[in-house]
Amino acid sequence: MNSVAIDGADARRTAGVTFAASLRFEDIRHGYHGRETIRGVSLTAKAGEVLCLLGPSGSGKTTLLRIAAGIEVQSSGRLLMNDREVAGPSGFIPPEKRGIGLMFQDFALFPHMNVLDNVRFGLTALPPKEAVSGAMAALERVGLAHYADKYPHALSGGEQQRVALARALAPRPGVLLMDEPFSGLDSRLKDTIRADTLAILRETRATAVVVTHDAEEAMRMADRIALLRDGRLVQVGTSDDLYRRPKDLFTAAFFSEINEFSGVVRDGCVETPLGTTSAPGMKDGQSVSVAVRLSGVGLREEGGAIPARILSRRFLGVVELLELAVPGTERPVRSRIRADILPQGLRDVTVTVNPQDIFVFEKQAETP
Ligand SMILES: Nc1ncnc2c1ncn2[C@@H]1O[C@H](COP(=O)(O)OP(=O)(O)OP(=O)(O)O)[C@@H](O)[C@H]1O
Numbered sequence: 001m002n003s004v005a006i007d008g009a010d011a012r013r014t015a016g017v018t019f020a021a022s023l024r025f026e027d028i029r030h031g032y033h034g035r036e037t038i039r040g041v042s043l044t045a046k047a048g049e050v051l052c053l054l055g056p057s058g059s060g061k062t063t064l065l066r067i068a069a070g071i072e073v074q075s076s077g078r079l080l081m082n083d084r085e086v087a088g089p090s091g092f093i094p095p096e097k098r099g100i101g102l103m104f105q106d107f108a109l110f111p112h113m114n115v116l117d118n119v120r121f122g123l124t125a126l127p128p129k130e131a132v133s134g135a136m137a138a139l140e141r142v143g144l145a146h147y148a149d150k151y152p153h154a155l156s157g158g159e160q161q162r163v164a165l166a167r168a169l170a171p172r173p174g175v176l177l178m179d180e181p182f183s184g185l186d187s188r189l190k191d192t193i194r195a196d197t198l199a200i201l202r203e204t205r206a207t208a209v210v211v212t213h214d215a216e217e218a219m220r221m222a223d224r225i226a227l228l229r230d231g232r233l234v235q236v237g238t239s240d241d242l243y244r245r246p247k248d249l250f251t252a253a254f255f256s257e258i259n260e261f262s263g264v265v266r267d268g269c270v271e272t273p274l275g276t277t278s279a280p281g282m283k284d285g286q287s288v289s290v291a292v293r294l295s296g297v298g299l300r301e302e303g304g305a306i307p308a309r310i311l312s313r314r315f316l317g318v319v320e321l322l323e324l325a326v327p328g329t330e331r332p333v334r335s336r337i338r339a340d341i342l343p344q345g346l347r348d349v350t351v352t353v354n355p356q357d358i359f360v361f362e363k364q365a366e367t368p
Helices: 010-014 061-071 115-123 128-143 159-170 185-203 215-222 239-244 250-256
Strands: 023-032 037-045 050-054 076-081 082-087 100-103 177-181 207-212 224-229 231-237 257-265 268-271 273-276 287-293 297-300 306-315 319-325 333-338 348-353 356-364
Touching: 010 231, 023 061, 037 061, 037 207, 050 061, 050 215, 061 100, 061 177, 061 207, 061 306, 100 159, 100 268, 115 128, 115 159, 115 287, 128 185, 128 268, 159 177, 159 231, 177 185, 185 215, 185 348, 207 215, 224 239, 224 250, 231 239, 239 250, 250 257, 250 287, 250 356, 257 268, 268 287, 297 319, 297 333
Parallel strands: 050 207, 050 224, 100 177, 177 207
Antiparallel strands: 023 037, 023 076, 076 082, 224 231, 257 287, 268 273, 287 356, 297 348, 306 319, 306 348, 319 333
């Protein structure tokens, strides 16, 4: 039932189409040598969606993926696929029986096997003829059927990445787990391969959980993003949710560069060197952190609300990055503006802040 011999356009349309499964982490905890590194994560990848696990180094992304794959067993909590427990108090289904596809950082292809055999590797349960046609169909899907006889060393990095994707998709996994799948590619190639990969994930209707530490990569790929910090889930939502409605300073700073100020709420407002901002719903006397995106600090020669002196300018092509001295703060305020809108040699400017780029958060005690 797993595979049918099909040719040409039909093969391309149906090859590797998955029966997408949902994947649920339920209050997952895990640790090494007595130190807890995953601290109660509950999260669901819905069937057919691309969910990105995003976070800085050490936040627990890879550990969660390894738990999902069954390479690592959590210390407590449950893992469910399509509401069926695959790891938890009621038992453990080994990795090869979970219907999960894996694509890890270095997407190691076997160097001594040709491309076809590399892709066929995950189809050993099928009769040989069906395994070959399944592998060929998966290669067709990634546009590399003509490379079937070649060996990995003869392929470019991007082509090897596509073979690895074909190998992961060939057994039609319910969930595909990808750990930093583009990290080995140079930046220009990365954009193309990422877009191709996303198109293939959409065509195959796969559920994919993708680990990345790069917020822009997550925004480019994900239907939803789960942001992690120190083994905890900080916020889950669409890129729009996390970018426009960050729950805390950490999330705001992860998605864009910010200027950060401290203040205290008085009469529903907080004063910063960049002006007065409303702090809706916050009590008088509350200590707050105010984040102002660099791209929200607009500069004009005159007419803006706050005077500033330019300390430095760095040209970055489309935009330029400036450091400014602003009354009321010792630290330079940073701004990111479109290049060439201010004349060269200018010293004094005025600042206007876009209200949509200001966020006020309750000051939080540092988490242990
Ligand atoms: N095998 C291990 N033994 C001990 N500690 C480990 C082990 N694997 C991971 N850790 C620790 O668990 C924490 C989470 O690691 P993990 O690799 O999941 O983070 P990550 O978010 O994927 O980071 P990166 O982006 O650097 O890969 C880190 O503090 C790490 O040092």
